[in-house]
Amino acid sequence: MRHLLLIILSLLAFEAGAQNLLVNGGFEDENICTEYKHNCAPEAWIANSFYANYYYYTPGQAYKGTHFVGLASGTAYQKGVHNFIRTKLLSGLQPGHQYEIQFFVRSRHDILDSVGVYFTTTDFLYEKRRHNELSPQLWATDALDTLYEDPSLWQKVRLHYTATGNEQYITIGCFNRREYRFRGMPDFNRDYYFFLDEVTMKPLDPAEQLSAQADSVKAEIYNENERHEYLRRQIYVRSKTPPPPTILPITVMRIGLPPAPLQRIDTLVIPDIFFATASYQLTDRSHSTLDSFVNQLQGYTIDSIVVEGHTDSVGKLAYNEALSRNRAGAVKDRLAAGLAPKQLPFVARGYAYLKPIASNRTPAGRQQNRRVEIYVYRKEE
Structure with a gap:
């Protein structure tokens, strides 16, 4: 059996002092709308809803x-019916550079796998296509430890994005391509929600800084006070004749700061045949492969290890989620035993059939989709 071993270089260093490209990501600054003179929305962020149904002041329930x-x-x-919220970036992005987007989400519905991050050149508010025709560049499920959590607990999402240089706006919402069958009482009126807090976006390279015009861009963003009916009228007019996109001044690179250090990502894909049929029990053959992989890692400084389980589309989602999660856990346990006594941060995730790499319409494709992927992040030597 062929083993797929990929070594990928990626800029993954992150400085806590890196400058945030988003303003009011904690939604603490209140916007006073032009129409009702009321604090019914956060500053800098505008939702495609025309009602005061998305901004919450609830001490003790916010993440922060x-x-x-x-x-x-x-x-x-x-x-x-789907709501999205968008804001304008403070600076344009450097093409090819990487950025870290972080936010916190929670919901009592199994919809977090469809929460997406969508970058656009033009304002998302004037988008004419339906949400199920759009493809966000990033999905929250790629960074969630699990799709099911206590709805009172906030889950951290941390994603890396490689810029094209055309990004002006960032939008967050539920981009699912199928309508979920919600159960129980709605969260508000007739609507079922996911909740969002503490959104940040920072360059991975500490030498990358906001443009000199960032303060004036922030002032322009904060001056957007149309909500409700005024916003509806504005969208109606501008969706017919969209305004030309404004070009943001891009970030600048500070001279004298060291470049972001490289990390290596060692990736191993464990195929379905290394498990007992429809089980998460590892076969003897898998032990030698995993042990060999562990031996290759000896002597390296490892930052973290992520193990992700995947299935094909046969069977119910709940069954496949449990199987993929248990297979990822079995691989994680084997790796942890081989790397002992090192204390390493391990993350095991199960995605069921939500992230296929081949078509599920053929036996060969389904076999490819039944896999466990191991990502080992270690410092470049």
Whole structure:
């Protein structure tokens, strides 16, 4: 059996002092709308909802502070109702550079796998296509430890994005391509929500800084006070004749700062045949492969190890989620035993059939999709 061993170089260093490209990501600054003179929305962020149904002031329930956002991902008695929230970046991005997007989410519905991050050149508010026709560049599920959590607990999402240089706006929402069957009482009125808080976006390279015009861009963003009916009228006019996109001044590189150190990502794919049929029990053959992989890692400084389990589309989602999660856990346990006594941060995730690499319509494709992927992040020697 061929073993797929990939070594990928990626800029993954992150400085806590890196400058945030987003303003008011904690939603603490309140916008006073032009129409009702009321603090019914966060500054800098505008949702495609025309109602005061997405901004929450609930001390003790926010991840941090007192404010957070709730975005509808479906509604009772009607299909296709989704809310998104967007903001403008403070600076344009450097093509090919990497950025870290971080935020916190929670929901009592199994919809977090469809929460996406969508970068656009033009304002998302004037987008004419439906949400199920759009493909966000990043998905929250790629960074969640599990798709199911206590709904009172916030889950951290941390994603890396490689810029094209055309990004002006960032939008977050539920981009699912199918309508979920929600159960139980709606979260607000007839709507079912996921909740969002503490959104940040920072360059991975500490030498990359905001442009000199960032303060004036922030002032322009904060001056957007149209909400409700005024916003509806504005969208109606501008969706017919969209304004030309404004070009943001791009970030600048500070001279004298050291470049971001490289990390290596060692990736091993464990195929389905290394497990007992429809089970998460590892076969003897898999032990030698995993032990060999562990031996290659001896002597390296390892930052973290992520193990992700995947299945084909045969069977129910809940069954496949459990199987993929248990297979990832079995591989993690074998690796941890071989790397002992090192204390390493391990993450094991199960994605069921939500991240296929081949078509599930053929036996060969389904076999490719049944896999466990291991990502080992270690410092470059």
